[in-house]
Amino acid sequence: MTVEDPRPDAELLAAHVSGDPTAFTSLVGRHRDRLWAVALRTTGDPEDAADALQDALLKAHRSADSFRGDAQVTTWLHRIVVNACLDRMRRAKSRPTVPLPEHDSAHPIEPSDPLGRRELAWEIDRALRTLPDDQRAALVLIDVEGYSVEEAAQLLDIPTGTVKSRCARARAKLVPLLDHLRNPPEPDDVPVSDERSAHLTDRPPGAQP
Amino acid sequence: MSQHHDPVHPDSDHLTAEVLADLGMGLLDETSAAHAEHHLTHCADCAALRDQFPALVDALAELPSEQMPEQVWQRLSAALAAEPVVTPEGSATVVPLEAARKRRWTRPGIGLVAGAAGVALLGAIVVPSVMNSGNDSSVGTASDTAASGRAPNQVPMAAYAATQSGTKYQEAALDSQVTQLVEARPRVNGDTELVTGSGTPAATPSESIRATTEPTESATGQKVAPMATDPAAAQACLVGYLQAPDVQPLAIDIGTWRGEPAAIIVLPNADPELADVFVLDPTCAGPGDPLFYFATVSR
Numbered sequence: 001m002t003v004e005d006p007r008p009d010a011e012l013l014a015a016h017v018s019g020d021p022t023a024f025t026s027l028v029g030r031h032r033d034r035l036w037a038v039a040l041r042t043t044g045d046p047e048d049a050a051d052a053l054q055d056a057l058l059k060a061h062r063s064a065d066s067f068r069g070d071a072q073v074t075t076w077l078h079r080i081v082v083n084a085c086l087d088r089m090r091r092a093k094s095r096p097t098v099p100l101p102e103h104d105s106a107h108p109i110e111p112s113d114p115l116g117r118r119e120l121a122w123e124i125d126r127a128l129r130t131l132p133d134d135q136r137a138a139l140v141l142i143d144v145e146g147y148s149v150e151e152a153a154q155l156l157d158i159p160t161g162t163v164k165s166r167c168a169r170a171r172a173k174l175v176p177l178l179d180h181l182r183n184p185p186e187p188d189d190v191p192v193s194d195e196r197s198a199h200l201t202d203r204p205p206g207a208q209p
Numbered sequence: 210m211s212q213h214h215d216p217v218h219p220d221s222d223h224l225t226a227e228v229l230a231d232l233g234m235g236l237l238d239e240t241s242a243a244h245a246e247h248h249l250t251h252c253a254d255c256a257a258l259r260d261q262f263p264a265l266v267d268a269l270a271e272l273p274s275e276q277m278p279e280q281v282w283q284r285l286s287a288a289l290a291a292e293p294v295v296t297p298e299g300s301a302t303v304v305p306l307e308a309a310r311k312r313r314w315t316r317p318g319i320g321l322v323a324g325a326a327g328v329a330l331l332g333a334i335v336v337p338s339v340m341n342s343g344n345d346s347s348v349g350t351a352s353d354t355a356a357s358g359r360a361p362n363q364v365p366m367a368a369y370a371a372t373q374s375g376t377k378y379q380e381a382a383l384d385s386q387v388t389q390l391v392e393a394r395p396r397v398n399g400d401t402e403l404v405t406g407s408g409t410p411a412a413t414p415s416e417s418i419r420a421t422t423e424p425t426e427s428a429t430g431q432k433v434a435p436m437a438t439d440p441a442a443a444q445a446c447l448v449g450y451l452q453a454p455d456v457q458p459l460a461i462d463i464g465t466w467r468g469e470p471a472a473i474i475v476l477p478n479a480d481p482e483l484a485d486v487f488v489l490d491p492t493c494a495g496p497g498d499p500l501f502y503f504a505t506v507s508r
Contacts (some may be wrong), residue, residue: 025289028286028289033275040275057285142269142270161236171230172225175261178453
């Protein structure tokens, strides 16, 4: 995939359905990073993401003629990818969630830079993996990928109310974490302390040595 | 984040993150929402917690975009390339390339010709009758060609009958094309039997392929340009690729695959109803794996 195929998505998909052997790969290649991001964040694991993407793309490749054109091609692709991720996670359910390695001293949270983007992204990705699969899928689609509630409901094939409540549950779990990250020296059960100590220590007062 | 849980009495208890999340999503009923809103007007802690939600949503939206690692893309495109082109009938049963590659090493019995010393060599004996049926004089056999051929590398080689039909092989039609190819062989009768034995001074591929480098009409009727393959390279490539054990191919043909010269090698499958089809770069000239495509088709 070195040369971008100039044809629009719908045209590429139609070409694929009528036997163009490279159209589908061109289509997927164009959206590969976004599909990867969704798969990676929905599954929380690069291996699972790659496996799920392969399942999904082969399915999409075979069932392309079922695409009706009433949705965007990307929505259709994302739907297949998200469902493949959820399927794969359900099948792997017996496997315990593998927590990410603890934040070690090589990557300290910088209290002086509580909004450091890399750190924050790292922590959020880590926190995402602690969410139940269904909640994570809803949150990733709506808050990370920017789909509307309606679109996410369509993608996940569940009622909008369910999408909202899953997303809300997920946000409720993440907010305390984000709060903690942004204000590391101020554990939430301690009344607001004086700013001096907050900035002089390099770890939360309550943290273990 | 308070541990208290009573949105109905917001004045007495702090709001939980769950309640605030539901409030933000519009999931609370009117009464609960009103109580929560009222509590928020005079509880700074809860208001501060509520304000974390937009911050969270912003942080999620700003997560750096992920780039698909190149190796993942390679894997996915190989899997897609191994899929048959969409057709209403859907003919070929396809094994992903990865599986095909594994199979090539692990399955005993895959291979072209094994010499007595364990050296597998391929002598490509062109049998033009596939494209020129009826012209009996053009039928070559291992021994015919050997008689007139030079053997510049002087390697005693086992020979195998191959055709150079120039057929444009395609995923969608592979099933029928392979059937046609395999069935074409008996029609040229015993002459195309596999000639093996390291003592046979078989034709050099260069002789035999050179003999048919004029444009030919394929079994499917397409004119194809002369092959520009170096037969010696083709031989080394295919032998090297398929390794040694001695299962006899059902057919070998030189044609094209997606516009490129390709060697089509049909090997028996464990299931007699099926055949394994390897589509290879006949020269191994490309930078990557010479296997273009692999499929198991019905016979």
